[in-house]
Amino acid sequence: MDVILRAEGVDFFYGEQQAVSNADFVLARGEVAAIMGSSGSGKSSLLYCLAGVLPPARGTVTFDGVELSSLPDTELSALRRERIGFVFQYGELLDELTVEENAALPLRLAGVAKDRAHAAAARVLGRLGLGDLLRRRASKLSGGQRQRIAVARALVHQPDVVFADEPTGALDSANASAVLEEFLRLAKDQDTAVVIVTHDPEVAARADSQYAMVDGVLTQRVTV
Numbered sequence: 001m002d003v004i005l006r007a008e009g010v011d012f013f014y015g016e017q018q019a020v021s022n023a024d025f026v027l028a029r030g031e032v033a034a035i036m037g038s039s040g041s042g043k044s045s046l047l048y049c050l051a052g053v054l055p056p057a058r059g060t061v062t063f064d065g066v067e068l069s070s071l072p073d074t075e076l077s078a079l080r081r082e083r084i085g086f087v088f089q090y091g092e093l094l095d096e097l098t099v100e101e102n103a104a105l106p107l108r109l110a111g112v113a114k115d116r117a118h119a120a121a122a123r124v125l126g127r128l129g130l131g132d133l134l135r136r137r138a139s140k141l142s143g144g145q146r147q148r149i150a151v152a153r154a155l156v157h158q159p160d161v162v163f164a165d166e167p168t169g170a171l172d173s174a175n176a177s178a179v180l181e182e183f184l185r186l187a188k189d190q191d192t193a194v195v196i197v198t199h200d201p202e203v204a205a206r207a208d209s210q211y212a213m214v215d216g217v218l219t220q221r222v223t224v
């Protein structure tokens with residue numbers, strides 16, 4: 001298996017409170033992994049440890065063979081910017097920017113020229129059914145459209161891994177299922193692995209591997 005991300009024995013605390021306990025996790029290139037668990041079980045905290053946003057108190061997170069804790073801050077930021085994408089529950093777009101500008105942001109931050117960045121954004125947005133709305137301000141769009149833009153932004157720079165924290169949790173079920181379908185199809189097409197945190201068993205059922213989190217403890221569900 002071609003491993004892109006591996007976590008071993010990860011602990012994370014907020015003060016005295018342990019949010020993640022001795023977590024092991026392995027993700028192959030292009031794999032979709034779902035993490036389920038009740039509110040407060042530690043899913044988001046684990047996601048941020050895996051993404052190099054929160055530093056674990058113990059254990060290691062290795063991204064494409066490089067242990068994240070060994071990287072200086074500037075290199076860790078560059079890795080997050082260039083090789084990782086994020087999708088959040090409410091999209092978290094910049095309302096004053098256009099659809100195209102929002103989706104192109106990761107490329108612009110990586111120093112790609114505007115024309116090329118916007119062309120790449122337009123391609124991904126087109127595949128998500130937003131090709132007619134490129135110049136519209138993000139503030140003028142529906143929830144489902146905003147979430148598609150968030151998906152486009154997470155994938156536009158063809159990252160190795162996208163972390164998605166309840167990415168369709170704010171949508172009605174028809175929209176949620178359409179956006180999820182498009183998200184996973186695009187990710188597969190470009191061999192981007194996805195770690196998706198969800199409360200929804202139907203979302204988890206679409207993943208290649210499923211994990212459950214209970215009181216900070218992560219367990220892989222074995223499918224037969």
Ligand SMILES: Nc1ncnc2c1ncn2[C@@H]1O[C@H](COP(=O)(O)OP(=O)(O)OP(=O)(O)O)[C@@H](O)[C@H]1O
Nearest residue numbers: 014017018019037038039040041042043044045046
């Ligand atoms: N910034 C913080 N400071 C202190 N405690 C926190 C902080 N963020 C989360 N926690 C606590 O850590 C535990 C795990 O929280 P986390 O957000 O990781 O859970 P979650 O499973 O993602 O929950 P949800 O599904 O509600 O988002 C909870 O008990 C929570 O109250």
